[in-house]
Amino acid sequence: MQSVHGGRKVAARRDHVTADLPSRARPSESSRSRFDARRHIMAFFTHHVCRGLSSSAVRNVAIKHLTVIGGGQMGAGIAQVAASTGHSVTLVDTNGEILKKAVKGIEGNLKRVAKKKFSDKPESGEEFIQKALQNVSTSTDAAAVVQGSDLVVEAIVENLKVKQDIFSGLDKLAPAHTIFASNTSSLSITDIASSTSRLDRFAGLHFFNPVPVMKLVEVIGTSATSQETLDCLLNFSKVLGKTPVSCKDTPGFIVNRLLLPYIIEAIRMYERGHGSKEDIDIAMKLGCGYPMGPLELADYVGLDTMKFIMDYWSAANPENPSFAQSESLNKLVAEGKFGKKTGEGFYKYK
Ligand SMILES: CC(=O)CC(=O)SCCNC(=O)CCNC(=O)[C@H](O)C(C)(C)COP(=O)(O)OP(=O)(O)OC[C@H]1O[C@@H](n2cnc3c(N)ncnc32)[C@H](O)[C@@H]1OP(=O)(O)O
Ligand SMILES: NC(=O)C1=CN([C@@H]2O[C@H](COP(=O)(O)OP(=O)(O)OC[C@H]3O[C@@H](n4cnc5c(N)ncnc54)[C@H](O)[C@@H]3O)[C@@H](O)[C@H]2O)C=CC1
Known part of the structure; x- marks a missing residue:
């Protein structure tokens, strides 16, 4: 796996010690203001x-x-x-x-x-x-x-x-x-x-x-x-x-570096018709003891967030097939179906 983050340089930043003092405005929208x-x-x-x-x-x-x-x-x-x-x-x-x-x-x-x-x-x-x-x-x-x-x-x-x-x-x-x-x-x-x-x-x-x-x-x-x-x-x-x-500070840190490729492979398996989304999810829940199947979990994380992650990784590693565009993910996101938070993704929640 190539580095997604690799080789970027941190730009030199100006010192803000002498920056203007901020106004000490009260947060007027604050529901329980504690600016005492x-x-x-x-x-x-x-x-x-x-x-x-x-x-x-x-x-x-x-x-x-x-x-x-x-x-x-x-x-x-x-x-x-x-x-x-x-x-x-x-x-x-x-x-x-x-x-x-x-x-x-x-x-x-x-x-x-x-x-x-x-x-x-x-x-x-x-x-x-x-x-x-x-x-x-x-x-x-x-x-x-x-x-x-x-x-x-x-x-x-x-x-x-x-x-x-x-x-x-x-x-x-x-x-x-x-x-x-x-x-x-x-x-x-x-x-x-x-x-x-x-x-x-x-x-x-x-x-x-x-x-x-x-x-x-x-x-x-x-x-x-x-x-x-x-x-x-x-x-x-x-x-x-x-x-x-x-x-x-490596791509996906520990968990997402392992979890995202697994979820994406499950989405591709569904796209290839190698299993229904329900069967893929049941298989991973009952076969591996996971609390949620991969498609269910993608909906739970948010398909918009999943797509942001995939787009970012794929832009940094265009030659890596693991990060190639997913048709079903793109379609659902384009339709505003972001998963559980919007009421529909791979599954319906209403
Ligand atoms: C994308 C990233 O960058 C990183 C990520 O986060 S990846 C996503 C990681 N998360 C996962 O993998 C979640 C996998 N799923 C699960 O663990 C479980 O399905 C779940 C905890 C979400 C729900 O579990 P469930 O058994 O189906 O539902 P439910 O019975 O409602 O909840 C289980 C327990 O969690 C509690 N719970 C669930 N959501 C809660 C919340 N938002 N606040 C407080 N408690 C909550 C419930 O009260 C319940 O507690 P008890 O068992 O003690 O009664
Ligand atoms: N959803 C998940 O399972 C996980 C997500 N994350 C990360 O956490 C971050 C947030 O994810 P979610 O909570 O799922 O997204 P979300 O879509 O539920 O919430 C994002 C919120 O940010 C607000 N927002 C956008 N721009 C803003 C700005 N400039 N100032 C103030 N608020 C602004 C939006 O109005 C929205 O309410 C993302 O970076 C995501 O990758 C991390 C771990 C798990």
Whole structure:
């Protein structure tokens, strides 16, 4: 397998230490605004004091407040898990309706968790739900909320340019100690980080879907990520109740490098008519003990995301037949059938 990310150079970045101070605007859309006086003082302190420090002097930041960018299935899941483990979280999306849906989904999932965790103590369950919900606020303006963040986790659309744009804007506004992390499934962390000046405080933090259930987090370091940043993210993952593994910045990291070719081969098998989609899924569930078959899992991940990944890998490795275009995937995505999240993909969900 050739390297998809290989050989790219990280562009030299200008130092933002002397950048203009951001306005300390309140996030007016915030559903539960926690921009209290203490936050202002902390943001002022971090902005003025930490920016005076060299990055190597910023050590072992304890993550207390995080901003999660992207209120889709992954962002909402990350926000839920962080909020229910005592972190204050601001969930950001450009679409206010998606944020409302995300908070509703988080509440529903917290009820699910509480029912199990506190089956014999319903009052404690209600307290758990309320505490977690109080830890979540929302905003449609990332620039207005990033100043108080110890960590920014990005979980937006799987597109390099869009991810670079968001990080490059936030790099000018976030405090010096703030760690930036991408939840990308397939893009090079080095390439995303190159849009910022904080290469030592930039890493991959790859969660799995559904975030509240899946125990793994891949922590991905680039050649420039500092050990302090990696230690901080490994520790943060454990505080979330997850098991972290360390990965190199190679295509697909560990899981997707193995999982994506398997799913794609299943789609091609279906396209060749070598099995019905139902039989392919049943075979892998009953034959290998997987909780979902490969086509079902593609729908669950999101066919738009699957296509973004395949297009990116195929552009970098055009001669590799594993990454060639898939007719059925392209057709479903062109029809807006992205899988479970839109109600139809390889299967119908309504
Ligand atoms: C693309 C990438 O970059 C990387 C990826 O994420 S790849 C995708 C990785 N994910 C997978 O492979 C998922 C495979 N599928 C599964 O593990 C399971 O089918 C599933 C967990 C999604 C659902 O399991 P299920 O048994 O069919 O459904 P269900 O009974 O509703 O849920 C199972 C448990 O998870 C819990 N659960 C499911 N979704 C949940 C959520 N969003 N929040 C909280 N709890 C949830 C349920 O409460 C239930 O708990 P108990 O068994 O303790 O009662
Ligand atoms: N779906 C999956 O199984 C997994 C996905 N990922 C990765 O996580 C990321 C998000 O994936 P999903 O949550 O599935 O996608 P999704 O489509 O459910 O959500 C993406 C959200 O990002 C928002 N968004 C887009 N551009 C934005 C911007 N500039 N600022 C703020 N919000 C913006 C969209 O409105 C949307 O709500 C992708 O990089 C994906 O590869 C990682 C692990 C698993």
